[in-house]
Amino acid sequence: MLVKIANWAKARSLWLLFINTGACNACDIEVLAALSPRYDAERFGVLLKGSPRHADVLLVTGPVTRQVKNRLIRIYEQIPHPKFVVAVGTCTASGGVYDNCYNVYEGLDKVLPVNLYIPGCPVRPEAVLDAMKLLREKLARGEIH
Amino acid sequence: MGVYLPMGPQHPLHPEATLVKLRVEGEHVVDADVDASFVHRGIEKALEHKTYTQGLYLAERICGICNVAHTTCYTTNVESLAGIEAPYRALYLRLAVEELARIHSHLLWLGLFAHTMGFETLFMLAFRDREPVLDLMEEITGGRVTTGYNVIGGVRRDVDPGLVFKIKGVLTQLKERILKYKELFESDPVIQARTRGVGYLSKNEAGELLAVGPVARASAIARDVRIDDPYLTHEEVPFNVIVYDTCDAWGRAMVRLDEILESINMVQYTLDHLPSGEVRVKVPPFFRPPPGEMSSRVEAPRGSLLHYVKSDGSDRPVRYRVRTPTLANLASVVTMLRSRNGKIVHIADVPVIFSSIDPCICCTARVTIFDERGHVLEKPLNELLDMRRGR
Numbered sequence: 001m002l003v004k005i006a007n008w009a010k011a012r013s014l015w016l017l018f019i020n021t022g023a024c025n026a027c028d029i030e031v032l033a034a035l036s037p038r039y040d041a042e043r044f045g046v047l048l049k050g051s052p053r054h055a056d057v058l059l060v061t062g063p064v065t066r067q068v069k070n071r072l073i074r075i076y077e078q079i080p081h082p083k084f085v086v087a088v089g090t091c092t093a094s095g096g097v098y099d100n101c102y103n104v105y106e107g108l109d110k111v112l113p114v115n116l117y118i119p120g121c122p123v124r125p126e127a128v129l130d131a132m133k134l135l136r137e138k139l140a141r142g143e144i145h
Numbered sequence: 146m147g148v149y150l151p152m153g154p155q156h157p158l159h160p161e162a163t164l165v166k167l168r169v170e171g172e173h174v175v176d177a178d179v180d181a182s183f184v185h186r187g188i189e190k191a192l193e194h195k196t197y198t199q200g201l202y203l204a205e206r207i208c209g210i211c212n213v214a215h216t217t218c219y220t221t222n223v224e225s226l227a228g229i230e231a232p233y234r235a236l237y238l239r240l241a242v243e244e245l246a247r248i249h250s251h252l253l254w255l256g257l258f259a260h261t262m263g264f265e266t267l268f269m270l271a272f273r274d275r276e277p278v279l280d281l282m283e284e285i286t287g288g289r290v291t292t293g294y295n296v297i298g299g300v301r302r303d304v305d306p307g308l309v310f311k312i313k314g315v316l317t318q319l320k321e322r323i324l325k326y327k328e329l330f331e332s333d334p335v336i337q338a339r340t341r342g343v344g345y346l347s348k349n350e351a352g353e354l355l356a357v358g359p360v361a362r363a364s365a366i367a368r369d370v371r372i373d374d375p376y377l378t379h380e381e382v383p384f385n386v387i388v389y390d391t392c393d394a395w396g397r398a399m400v401r402l403d404e405i406l407e408s409i410n411m412v413q414y415t416l417d418h419l420p421s422g423e424v425r426v427k428v429p430p431f432f433r434p435p436p437g438e439m440s441s442r443v444e445a446p447r448g449s450l451l452h453y454v455k456s457d458g459s460d461r462p463v464r465y466r467v468r469t470p471t472l473a474n475l476a477s478v479v480t481m482l483r484s485r486n487g488k489i490v491h492i493a494d495v496p497v498i499f500s501s502i503d504p505c506i507c508c509t510a511r512v513t514i515f516d517e518r519g520h521v522l523e524k525p526l527n528e529l530l531d532m533r534r535g536r
Binding site: 019020021022023024025026027028029030032033036037038049050051052062063065067068071075091097098100101102103104121122124 | 154155156157158160161162182183184185186187188190191194202203206207208209210212253256269272273275276279289290291505507
């Protein structure tokens with residue numbers, strides 16, 4: 001019963017922390033557009049937060065650069081449990097166009113465990129909303145904790 | 146002297162990973178520095194491994210917001226190196242899309258600037274007004290943000306009369322909204338208090354620090370590549386260079402708002418005077434430009450953008466260099482952040498000052514080579530190339 005209530009509550013208030021680890025800014029502005037009036041992610045309880053300590057979901061854009069890796073891990077560790085990581089964009093999933101660049105890790109999953117990938121270069125705001133919906137459904141069914 | 150206060154790399158008011166290093170005494174900032182290295186990916190190096198056709202798609206992803214400026218610069222550069230001439234109609238369409246991208250970039254900046262002031266309503270309004278422009282971009286080019294419109298030898302698609310009519314209608318509506326925002330910036334006491342006299346950069350300082358784009362134009366320097374060094378068909382399209390002499394964050398905001406109005410007029414004029422003809426000449430995917438060097442400049446939304454290419458006659462460049470407007474403006478922003486000549490900079494003003502230059506860090510991050518004692522190595526280009534080849 002308690003687990004059920006917890007899952008229900010988690011699914012309805014996904015607070016985002018959003019960090020650019022070397023993306024070209026296109027995904028960043030599309031994530032912001034998803035929070036703006038036309039797409040309005042806030043109706044799903046999704047809210048952008050400034051501090052890792054308030055966040056549930058870490059949205060990462062960009063192939064992880066060598067310079068930012070340690071900071072990214074530190075931010076991930078500061079997020080309280082339960083926490084979920086979403087890789088936004090093709091370059092975050094696999095390196096994309098930055099394949100073979102000397103300063104990138106070519107994919108977030110080489111650094112952090114990833115729960116969800118959003119493909120697209122850049123992602124569309126609709127895709128961000130769809131990802132939030134998927135995450136909600138998975139949480140409500142208790143598939144991820 | 147003073148206390149060291151880092152802002153970033155993860156900070157709610159920096160959309161990108163940036164570290165602003167402040168030295169503060171009480172509430173006053175006495176010294177500042179900006180570290181923009183966190184998003185360095187090594188694009189210039191990667192461009193050397195790609196053919197000229199493949200490189201276009203990487204050049205587009207140097208920056209997502211000003212991608213049209215980057216592709217315009219890249220295609221102009223490579224076309225003049227290889228002696229390819231884009232059709233006249235394509236140049237007009239490139240100009241129209243470049244100005245649309247400027248409108249969308251300035252509206253995005255307006256939203257983020259309002260966000261740093263804590264004016265969330267204006268953030269939402271600016272983003273709402275930006276959406277119709279992105280819809281137009283999508284209808285013209287096929288992409289909302291990253292457009293892929295400019296290709297070597299022209300543009301990818303043509304516009305039809307129905308679309309031209311629609312673009313004009315949307316832009317006329319947008320014009321009214323922008324005039325409202327201008328009125329807001331002129332009259333709202335909160336905006337005045339947060340931006341007037343904040344981030345002061347005198348005309349002399351802006352000239353010495355080689356500020357570009359709206360930062361220079363808000364400090365009474367009429368510096369604009371579109372006038373100084375026209376690259377598309379700017380001689381034929383009438384427009385004004387907006388100059389303000391308030392030298393502060395308010396002036397930079399007004400320059401950008403007025404530039405949106407100018408860009409709207411430019412797009413409408415361009416679409417009225419579209420020449421007929423083809424929009425693209427076919428270029429083989431593995432063309433080999435003759436050996437030589439070439440550079441081109443473009444007025445990106447943030448200021449002057451420079452691309453440089455060096456060819457040895459193969460289908461890949463030997464060296465590709467990108468100098469972005471934010472890199473040029475970092476020296477200015479560091480000066481703005483310092484308390485000097487009786488102008489006190491408070492910690493609370495730092496986000497407003499930093500975002501008033503419209504920083505785009507992801508274009509900017511570059512590499513510096515140190516020797517083992519920590520001294521910066523300054524070597525001519527060909528020596529660095531030899532180091533790279535392990536000679």
